[in-house]
Amino acid sequence: MTALLEVSGLSKAFGGVRAVQDVSFAIEPGELLALIGPNGAGKTTCFNMLMGQIRPDRGAIRLKGRDIAGLPPHRIWRLGVGRTFQITATFSSMTVRENVQMALISHKNASRRLWRPAAGTETAQAEALLERVGMAEQGDRACSVLAYGDLKRVELAIALANDPDLLLMDEPTAGMAPRERIELMSLADEIVAERRIGVLFTEHDMDVVFAHAHRIMVLNRGQLIAEGAPSAVRANEQVREIYLGSSVEAGAASGEGAS
Amino acid sequence: MGDFVVTLLTGLSSAAALFLVASGLSIIFGVTRIVNFAHGSFYMLGAYIGVTTVQSIGGGAVGFWVAILLAAVLVGLIGVAMEVLLLRRIYRAPELFQLIATFGVILVIQDVTLWIWGSEDLVGPRAPGFTGAVTILGQRLPEYDLVLIAVSPLVLAGLWLLFNRTRWGTLVRAATLDRQMVSALGVNQRWLFTGVLFLGSALAGLGGAIQLPKGGADLLMDFNIIAAAFVVVVVGGMGSIGGAFLAAILIGLLQTFGIQIFPNSTLILMFLVMAVVLIFRPWGLLGRPEIPGHGVVEAPEAPLRPAGRSLRIGGALAMAFLLLLPVAHLIAPSLVGDFSLVLTIEILIFVLFAVALHFIMGPGGMVSFGHAAFFGGGAYGAALLVKFADAPMEIAFWAAPAGAALLAILFGWFCVRLTGVYFAMLTLAFAQIAWSIVFQWGEVTGGDDGILGTWPSDWASSRVAYYYLTVGFTVAGILAMRRILFAPFGYTLRAGRDSPLRAAAIGIDLKRHQWIAFTISGAFAGLAGALFVYSKGSVFPTSMEIARSFDALLMVLLGGVHSLTGPIVGATALTWLNDLFSELSYWRFLLGATIIALVLLLPDGLAGLGDSWAGRRLGLASPGSESGAGPGSGSGAGDREAPA
Amino acid sequence: MTASAPPPVLEARDLHTYYGGAHILADLSFVLNDGEVVVLLGRNGAGKTTTMKSVMGLVRMRAGTVHLEGADITGEEPHVIARAGMGYVPEDRRIFGDLTVMENLEVGRQPPRPGAPAWTPERLFGMFPNLAEMRSRPAGRMSGGEQQMLTVARTLMGNPKVLLLDEPSEGLAPVIVDQMAATIQALKAEGLSILLSEQNLHFATAVSDRAYIVEKGRIRYEGTMDALAADAEVRNTYLTV
Numbered sequence A: 001m002t003a004l005l006e007v008s009g010l011s012k013a014f015g016g017v018r019a020v021q022d023v024s025f026a027i028e029p030g031e032l033l034a035l036i037g038p039n040g041a042g043k044t045t046c047f048n049m050l051m052g053q054i055r056p057d058r059g060a061i062r063l064k065g066r067d068i069a070g071l072p073p074h075r076i077w078r079l080g081v082g083r084t085f086q087i088t089a090t091f092s093s094m095t096v097r098e099n100v101q102m103a104l105i106s107h108k109n110a111s112r113r114l115w116r117p118a119a120g121t122e123t124a125q126a127e128a129l130l131e132r133v134g135m136a137e138q139g140d141r142a143c144s145v146l147a148y149g150d151l152k153r154v155e156l157a158i159a160l161a162n163d164p165d166l167l168l169m170d171e172p173t174a175g176m177a178p179r180e181r182i183e184l185m186s187l188a189d190e191i192v193a194e195r196r197i198g199v200l201f202t203e204h205d206m207d208v209v210f211a212h213a214h215r216i217m218v219l220n221r222g223q224l225i226a227e228g229a230p231s232a233v234r235a236n237e238q239v240r241e242i243y244l245g246s247s248v249e250a251g252a253a254s255g256e257g258a259s
Numbered sequence B: 001m002g003d004f005v006v007t008l009l010t011g012l013s014s015a016a017a018l019f020l021v022a023s024g025l026s027i028i029f030g031v032t033r034i035v036n037f038a039h040g041s042f043y044m045l046g047a048y049i050g051v052t053t054v055q056s057i058g059g060g061a062v063g064f065w066v067a068i069l070l071a072a073v074l075v076g077l078i079g080v081a082m083e084v085l086l087l088r089r090i091y092r093a094p095e096l097f098q099l100i101a102t103f104g105v106i107l108v109i110q111d112v113t114l115w116i117w118g119s120e121d122l123v124g125p126r127a128p129g130f131t132g133a134v135t136i137l138g139q140r141l142p143e144y145d146l147v148l149i150a151v152s153p154l155v156l157a158g159l160w161l162l163f164n165r166t167r168w169g170t171l172v173r174a175a176t177l178d179r180q181m182v183s184a185l186g187v188n189q190r191w192l193f194t195g196v197l198f199l200g201s202a203l204a205g206l207g208g209a210i211q212l213p214k215g216g217a218d219l220l221m222d223f224n225i226i227a228a229a230f231v232v233v234v235v236g237g238m239g240s241i242g243g244a245f246l247a248a249i250l251i252g253l254l255q256t257f258g259i260q261i262f263p264n265s266t267l268i269l270m271f272l273v274m275a276v277v278l279i280f281r282p283w284g285l286l287g288r289p290e291i292p293g294h295g296v297v298e299a300p301e302a303p304l305r306p307a308g309r310s311l312r313i314g315g316a317l318a319m320a321f322l323l324l325l326p327v328a329h330l331i332a333p334s335l336v337g338d339f340s341l342v343l344t345i346e347i348l349i350f351v352l353f354a355v356a357l358h359f360i361m362g363p364g365g366m367v368s369f370g371h372a373a374f375f376g377g378g379a380y381g382a383a384l385l386v387k388f389a390d391a392p393m394e395i396a397f398w399a400a401p402a403g404a405a406l407l408a409i410l411f412g413w414f415c416v417r418l419t420g421v422y423f424a425m426l427t428l429a430f431a432q433i434a435w436s437i438v439f440q441w442g443e444v445t446g447g448d449d450g451i452l453g454t455w456p457s458d459w460a461s462s463r464v465a466y467y468y469l470t471v472g473f474t475v476a477g478i479l480a481m482r483r484i485l486f487a488p489f490g491y492t493l494r495a496g497r498d499s500p501l502r503a504a505a506i507g508i509d510l511k512r513h514q515w516i517a518f519t520i521s522g523a524f525a526g527l528a529g530a531l532f533v534y535s536k537g538s539v540f541p542t543s544m545e546i547a548r549s550f551d552a553l554l555m556v557l558l559g560g561v562h563s564l565t566g567p568i569v570g571a572t573a574l575t576w577l578n579d580l581f582s583e584l585s586y587w588r589f590l591l592g593a594t595i596i597a598l599v600l601l602l603p604d605g606l607a608g609l610g611d612s613w614a615g616r617r618l619g620l621a622s623p624g625s626e627s628g629a630g631p632g633s634g635s636g637a638g639d640r641e642a643p644a
Numbered sequence C: 001m002t003a004s005a006p007p008p009v010l011e012a013r014d015l016h017t018y019y020g021g022a023h024i025l026a027d028l029s030f031v032l033n034d035g036e037v038v039v040l041l042g043r044n045g046a047g048k049t050t051t052m053k054s055v056m057g058l059v060r061m062r063a064g065t066v067h068l069e070g071a072d073i074t075g076e077e078p079h080v081i082a083r084a085g086m087g088y089v090p091e092d093r094r095i096f097g098d099l100t101v102m103e104n105l106e107v108g109r110q111p112p113r114p115g116a117p118a119w120t121p122e123r124l125f126g127m128f129p130n131l132a133e134m135r136s137r138p139a140g141r142m143s144g145g146e147q148q149m150l151t152v153a154r155t156l157m158g159n160p161k162v163l164l165l166d167e168p169s170e171g172l173a174p175v176i177v178d179q180m181a182a183t184i185q186a187l188k189a190e191g192l193s194i195l196l197s198e199q200n201l202h203f204a205t206a207v208s209d210r211a212y213i214v215e216k217g218r219i220r221y222e223g224t225m226d227a228l229a230a231d232a233e234v235r236n237t238y239l240t241v
C-alpha cells in the first residue's frame, strides 16, 4: 500500500537562504501529522511546495503514488489537496457563504457557467460546511469585516469543500481564543476519523499540538531534526532547547502558579 | 561610420528628456500609486516657463542655467499645488481614480498654456557656451547634445543616493508600501507625498526646460512625451529608476534610428518593443514582482446584491424614457429635435462600450488602457465586410463582435499573463499596434481617409428605427453582461481579483477565466463599434486611437469602478458633457475643470452616491472610516441585516 | 487608584467607535498607570484591536477622550500621537516588505525622549538575535514569526513611553514567546507602560499586572491579574478558556 503523501529529498533555497533542505516524510490516510519548528524554519515554504505555490528546487512529492512536484496549485487541488493559509486568504468582496460556495462551484467544475445565477448554487452544502465550522450565523457577513479568528474558520470550511484526501493547515488556530482552538481541532479530529483523510498542520500552540497530533516532525533551519510520537518529541533535548523552551510545563505552570 | 556614431549620440541626447520625465513619473507612481497622466503637461510647462525665465533672467553663462533650474522648481511647485489642492483630497478613493483627476489637469493646463503663451510654437533659447558643434568622424554634432548626454547619469546617481542613502528616501519607500503604518510610526506622510510630488514634477519640468535649445516649446509636447514616458517606465520596470534609465536610452535610440529606417512608424516600433519586453519579462527590464507585504490598503468592495428596489425603479424609468423619446420626437419635433436622438444613440453606444470595459476592469480587476482596439476592431470589421464583400448590415452585426472577440483572444493570450499596470500597458501597446496597422495599411483600410458608405439596411435606415435598434442591442448587451457577473463565471472572476492565491488553491485556473472574460468584453466592445459605424456611415482610425481608449477608461472611473451601474452613469455623463462643451472656445478648460470638480465632490464616482447608501445596509465600513489622514466620520455600514 | 496617585500615563474615557453604522466600542474606558503592564482580554471580535486603533488615531472615534501623560490627544492624527510617545505594534505585522530589516528600523526611528528608554538597532538585536542575522534581508522574505519580532523592534526604535502591543505572542515559537515575555518584562523594568491585547491567558498572566475583559466593545471586568486568576467564574463567562 502506498502512503497518501510521500515526500522525499524536498529542497528549496531563496537566493542564499536555504529555506528547506532535503526533507523526507510520509502521511497515511487518517493521520494528523504536525510540523513544528522555530520561526523561519521553513514550514510555510514546505506547505507552499506541497500545494504548488512554490516550485521545489529538488525532490519528489507523491500524492497517492503520483508525482505532483511542480504542478500549479489549481491542478494539485483537483487531485484532492485542500489548504488553509497562515495569513488568511479569502475573497473580501464576497460574503462568508459565497466564499464557500465559490469553492463548491469550482469543485463541481461549474466556474465557467455564464448564465444560471450563482446565488442559488450549492447553498445547502455551503450552509452545511459553515455549520460544521461554527460560522453559520455569520454566513451573510462580508468576509472583509470578520475578526481574524473567524476568518480562520471560514478558511477551513473552504478547504473542506472539495472533500480533500489531504488537508494542509498552516497555523489553523492562530488568533483564536483557547476554547475555540480546542473546538476547531476537535473538529479536525472528527473529520480525520470520519473521512480517513490525512492532515498536515503547523502550529505554535503546544497545547494544540500535543493534544491532537498523532505524530510530530520538527524542522529547524530547513532540516528535519526529529520525528516521532508526541511524547518522544517532547522529551527530545534538542527540540526542547531550540523550540519548546520552558513553555510546555512552565507556561502552563505560570498560569496555575499565579492562582 | 561617422553617421552611425552621430545618430547614436543624438539618440542618447534625446533620451535625456525622456529619462527625466519617466523617472519623475516612476517616483510619483511608486509612492502615491497615482498614474499621473498630467506628467507630460508638466514637461510642457517646464519648456514654456523655461522660455519665460530665460527671457527675464537673461541667457548669460550663469543666467541660462539658473533660469532652467528655476523653471524646474516652478513646475515642481505646480506639482505641489496639484497635490495639495487635488490629489490629497482623494488618496482614499479607489486606486486609479486619481488618474481621472490628472486627466482633468491635462485639459486645464492645455488651455491655460494656450491662453498665456499663445498658439505659436516657441523657439528655445540657446545655451551659452554650447552653441557650436563638434565634429566626430567627419559628422557634426551640436555641442549641446553632449551636455544632455551627461545629464541623465548625473540625475540617476543623485536619485539613487537620495532614495537609498537618506532617511527621507527610506521613508518614501516605506510610504510606498504602507502609508498608514508609516504615520503610526510618527512620520507625517503628507509632507512625504508633497515632497515626492515636488521632486517628480520638478524632474519633468527640468526635462522640458533643458531640452529647449534643441526642441523649443509647443502645445503638442505633452501628449508627444507622455506615451513615450509610460513606455519607458514600463519597459524599465515600475519603480526602478535604473530601469527607466536603460529603457530611456533604448527608446531614445530606437526613435533616432527608427526614424531613418521607417520614417513613419516610430510609434509602432516603440510599442512593439514594449510588447516584446513585457512578453518575455513581465515586470520590465529591471522591475521585480511585488514582494508580498502590506500594500496600500483599499477599502474592500461590498458583496454583489441583486438589483434592489431603487435600481429596478431607476432602470424602469430609464427604459421608459428611452422607449418614449422617439414618440415625443414624432409628436413635438420642435421640442425634441432630431439631434436628441442622435445624441442618445451616441450615448448608448458609449454606454455599451464602457460597460464592456468595466466588465473586466471592475469585477475582473484587469485595467485595459487599450480597449479601443476592440471597439475599433468591431467597427473596422463591419466596415471591411461592407467594403469588400458588400455584406448587409445583418451579417456585419454578427461579424463585428466575432471579429473583435478573435482579436481579444489573440491579445488576451499575451495580456492575461501580466497584472496591474503592466497588463494595462500591454493592452495599450497592442491597441497602438492595431491602430498603426489600420492607419498605415491604406490599400485595405483607407488609412486616414477611413471607410465610407456603411449605412444600415433599409428597414433600419430611418433615424427612429436605428435608434430602437441601438436601444435593443445596448440594453440586451448590458443585461447579458450583468447576468454573466451574477453567474458562477462572474463570481469566479471576482474571486481571482480578490485573492489570486486563494482562487488557485480552490482549483481555479485564473488565467483561463481572465482570458475568457477579456474575450467577452472584447466582443461587446466590438458590438458597440458596429453600432457606431452604422450610426455614422463611416469609420476612421480615430475610433481606435488612444484617446478613445482613455475616454472609455474615464467613463468607467468617473462612474465608479466598484458599481455595476457606474459605467452607465459615467458614459452618459461624459458623452453628454463632451457634447455640451464641444462648441465652446476653451472647452478643454471647461471639461477639465468639470472633471476635477466631480472628482473632488464624488470620490467614489458618480454611482458611489448610491453605493454608499447600499453599503450602509450591508454592514460594510465606508472607505473613509479607517484612515490615517483626514477625517472620515464613517458614513457607510450598518449592522448585519437578515437577508431579504 | 487612590485620589493621591499620580495621573495615569494613558487614560481613555468613554470611547465610542463605529465601523459605519456598527457600534463596535461602547462606553469603553480604561487607565494605564506609569510602569504598568495591563492586558485587554477578550474573544475574537470583542474589540481589542479596535480599542488600540482608536487610541492610536487610526480609527476615528465618535465620542470619548484619550489622554497621554495628562495631555489630550483625542482626535489627533497618528503621527502626532506617535510623536507624543505612543508606540503601536499592530496584530497583522505590517512590515515594509521591500525594505531591509535595517531600513524597517530606520523608518521607526525617532529622537530619544526624556523619561523613556533609548533604543539603537544594536540594542534591539541583542533582544531579538534572529534579526541580527538578517540585517539586509528584505522583510517580505522573512517568516511570519521573524516579521512579528521586527514589528516590535521597529516600534521600539521610536523610543516610546507607552507601548500598545496587539497580540504579540501570536504565531511565535514557544521559545520566542518566552523571549517575548522576558522582553515585555525588561521593557517594563526600563520604565515603559504597556497595554497588551491577548487571547493567550498563560502569556498574559505571566507578564501583566492588571486585566480588563472586553466583550462586545464594553469592559466587563477589571481587576488585578491575581484577582482574575482566583475568579474562575469570570474566566469561564468571558474568556472561554
Ligand SMILES: Nc1ncnc2c1ncn2[C@@H]1O[C@H](COP(=O)(O)OP(=O)(O)OP(=O)(O)O)[C@@H](O)[C@H]1O
Residues within 6 Å of the ligand: A144, A145, A146, A147, A148, A149, A150, A175, B619, B620, B621, B626, B637, C019, C022, C024, C042, C043, C044, C045, C046, C047, C048, C049, C050, C051, C091, C199
Ligand atoms: N473595517 C471594518 N469594518 C466593519 N467591521 C469591522 C471592521 N474591522 C473590524 N470589524 C468588526 O469589529 C469587531 C471588533 O473587531 P476587532 O478587530 O477590534 O476585534 P479583536 O478583539 O481585536 O479580535 P481578534 O482577537 O480576532 O483580533 C468585529 O466584530 C469585527 O468583525
Ligand SMILES: Nc1ncnc2c1ncn2[C@@H]1O[C@H](COP(=O)(O)OP(=O)(O)OP(=O)(O)O)[C@@H](O)[C@H]1O
Residues within 6 Å of the ligand: A014, A015, A017, A018, A019, A037, A038, A039, A040, A041, A042, A043, A044, A045, A046, A086, C140, C141, C142, C143, C144, C145, C146, C171
Ligand atoms: N520569498 C522568499 N525569499 C527569500 N527568503 C524567503 C522567502 N520566503 C521565505 N524565506 C525565508 O525562508 C525561511 C523559511 O520561511 P518560512 O515562511 O517557511 O518559515 P516558517 O517555518 O513558516 O516560519 P513561521 O513559523 O514564523 O511562519 C525564512 O528564513 C524566510 O525568511
Ligand SMILES: [Mg+2]
Residues within 6 Å of the ligand: A043, A044, A045, A086, A170, C143, C144
Ligand atoms: Mg509559516
Ligand SMILES: [Mg+2]
Residues within 6 Å of the ligand: C048, C049, C050, C091, C166
Ligand atoms: Mg485583534
